[in-house]
Amino acid sequence: MFPSLDISTSALVAQRARMNAISSNLANLSTTHNEEGEPIPYQPRFVVFEPKPIGSHGASGVRVNSVEIEDVEPLYRYEPHHPDAIQEGPHKGYVAYPNVNMMTEFTDALEAARAYQANLGAIEIAKDMSRQTLRILA
Amino acid sequence: MLDPLFQSTTIPVLEQVVGFAHARHQVLAGNIANLDTPGYRVRDLSVEGFESGLRKALEARDRARAVSRAAPAASPGMAGYPAESKDNRALIAHVAKDAKTILYHDDSNVGIEHQVTEMVKNQSRHNLALAILSSQFRLLEAAISEKA
Amino acid sequence: MNPIQNVPAPLSIPIPSPAAPQANPAGPSFKDLLTQSIQQVNTMQHDADRAVEAIVSGEDVSAAEVLTAVQKADVAFRMMMQIRNKIVQAYQEVQNMRV
Numbered sequence: 569m570f571p572s573l574d575i576s577t578s579a580l581v582a583q584r585a586r587m588n589a590i591s592s593n594l595a596n597l598s599t600t601h602n603e604e605g606e607p608i609p610y611q612p613r614f615v616v617f618e619p620k621p622i623g624s625h626g627a628s629g630v631r632v633n634s635v636e637i638e639d640v641e642p643l644y645r646y647e648p649h650h651p652d653a654i655q656e657g658p659h660k661g662y663v664a665y666p667n668v669n670m671m672t673e674f675t676d677a678l679e680a681a682r683a684y685q686a687n688l689g690a691i692e693i694a695k696d697m698s699r700q701t702l703r704i705l706a
Numbered sequence: 707m708l709d710p711l712f713q714s715t716t717i718p719v720l721e722q723v724v725g726f727a728h729a730r731h732q733v734l735a736g737n738i739a740n741l742d743t744p745g746y747r748v749r750d751l752s753v754e755g756f757e758s759g760l761r762k763a764l765e766a767r768d769r770a771r772a773v774s775r776a777a778p779a780a781s782p783g784m785a786g787y788p789a790e791s792k793d794n795r796a797l798i799a800h801v802a803k804d805a806k807t808i809l810y811h812d813d814s815n816v817g818i819e820h821q822v823t824e825m826v827k828n829q830s831r832h833n834l835a836l837a838i839l840s841s842q843f844r845l846l847e848a849a850i851s852e853k854a
Numbered sequence: 855m856n857p858i859q860n861v862p863a864p865l866s867i868p869i870p871s872p873a874a875p876q877a878n879p880a881g882p883s884f885k886d887l888l889t890q891s892i893q894q895v896n897t898m899q900h901d902a903d904r905a906v907e908a909i910v911s912g913e914d915v916s917a918a919e920v921l922t923a924v925q926k927a928d929v930a931f932r933m934m935m936q937i938r939n940k941i942v943q944a945y946q947e948v949q950n951m952r953v
Contacts, residue, residue, distance in 0.1 A: 574823065581820065695826055720910070834921075841924060848931075849931070
């Protein structure tokens with residue numbers, strides 16, 4: 569009764585962390601420099617899940633192992649008057665934009681939302697089961 | 707005379723569980739109310755602490771019972787009962803008092819899902835203990851009124 | 855002269871003593887059955903109490919098992935009580951019989 573609640577909760581927490589990563593990717597679609605002001609574009613982040621054993625019957629919940637930073641080439645756009653334009657080298661005059669694919673991120677967001685709802689449904693069912701169990705006592 | 711009536715059932719134990727669940731609910735509700743308060747630390751009553759305290763109290767009570775049963779000559783009739791029952795009640799009441807002091811603070815980012823889940827689990831424990839408690843009282847009433 | 859002495863002693867009819875009910879060699883007596891049932895009800899009550907203490911102490915028992923044990927003890931106790939009521943009623947009826 570209780571381990572199933574813990575397992576579903578771990579999934580809720582993990583999906584929320586994933587949603588955070590996706591939201592930060594979407595928010596930083598056009599971030600061309602980092603916190604220190606260097607012209608290094610935002611790199612999209614993604615979360616890595618791993619199973620976490622809960623309870624005594626071999627059931628496992630989920631845990632966020634780490635939040636990784638994707639190592640992809642940025643997209644270059646020719647904007648020579650942009651303050652973050654590259655001054656020398658092969659990409660002179662280009663600004664490096666984050667390589668965040670809005671469609672992919674949004675689809676992942678939908679999947680995270682659905683997974684969240686599914687786990688909420690599982691919690692509802694677990695709660696209902698424990699409530700019905702009290703009916704043994706008539 | 708009336709104390710042993712309840713000591714022989716699980717009613718005192720269940721009373722403690724219901725009381726603990728009630729106290730824990732207040733703490734968890736306070737957490738959820740303060741979810742957005744800056745600098746607020748999540749608080750909880752330790753369930754493991756309560757359960758281990760209860761286990762120890764039950765074992766102590768069983769030992770006391772075994773002793774008084776093994777030496778019936780030492781505790782003649784009803785005179786032996788009050789001493790034993792007071793100890794049992796004191797042991798089990800001690801657990802509840804300790805439970806209120808096992809508040810621990812953590813600063814992990816548990817968030818609202820965890821708090822709500824803990825509330826649901828707490829509610830399950832509370833309802834289970836309450837249902838068994840009611841059934842025990844009904845049984846006692848049936849025995850007293852001789853009307854099954 | 856002593857005609858009474860010539861009368862043979864009447865055959866003694868064994869009066870069934872109410873204290874020792876006739877033990878049917880095929881099975882236990884009613885008294886044994888009764889005490890056995892009472893013991894069983896007591897055992898079930900104890901089992902239910904153990905189960906409740908186990909789940910409250912955090913051991914790995916499922917709530918369904920505990921509730922079933924409690925309900926079984928409950929039903930057994932109430933049944934025993936009804937049997938006891940019927941026995942007392944029957945005894946009182948016998949008492950009220952005019953001899």
